[in-house]
Amino acid sequence: MSRQVFPHEDQSAGVSYLVSSDTDLDQAQMTTIYQRRWKVEEYHKSLKQNASMGKSPTKTFATQANHFFAALLAYTELAALKLRRCLGHFRLKAQLYAVGLKAMYQQLERLNA
Template identity: 75%
Template sequence: MVSSDTSLDQAQLTTIYQRRWKVEEHHKPLKQNTSLGKSPTKTPNTQANHFFASILAYTKLEILKLQLGMGHFRLKAQLYLTGLKAMSQELARISPKLPRNIS
C-alpha cells in the first residue's frame, strides 16, 4: 500500500485501503459484467439510456447473487452458457431447413 500522506500510520492506511476496496468490489462487476465501461454511445440521451440499462443489469445481478449465493462473474458465465446452449439447439432445429449451397 502506498500513500503520499506521510502522516498516516499503518493502521490508518489499512483502514483507508479497506474502505476503498469495498468500493472497488462494486465498480469491477459494474464495469465488466454490465458493460458500463464499453458504452458505444455518443449523445447524452443514448449515454443516459446505456447507464440506466447497466445499473438495472447490475441490480438484477445483485438480486440473483443474493438468491443463488453465486458471484457476478459465475452468474455471467452461466447466463452465457445457457444462451449458447439455446442458440445451438435452435440452430440444430432450423439447420435442415437451410439451403445447402449458400453463395
C-alpha cells in the same frame, strides 16, 4: 504504513502494504478504510466488465443516458442474483453466457432441421 502477511492456498505467504499520508491512523483503521475503498473498486470493475458500462456504442446524450441506466439495472440484477446464489458476479456472468449459448445452439439446430 501497515504490513499484513496472509497465507495463499498453496501455503506460500502473501504480503500487503497499506500506506497512508495520515500518520495518526493505526493498523485497524487503515485496514477498515482499505476494505471500504476496495468494495468501491470491485463495484466499478463489475459495472464496467459485467454490466457493459465500458462498451457503450452510443453517441447522443439520450442514448448514453439509456445505456447508463440499463447498465445500472443489469448490475442491480447481478447483485441480487449474487446474494441469492452465493456466487460472484463473474461466475454468474459465465453461467448466464453458458445458458444463452446453449439456447442459441438449440435454436440453430431447430432451424437446420
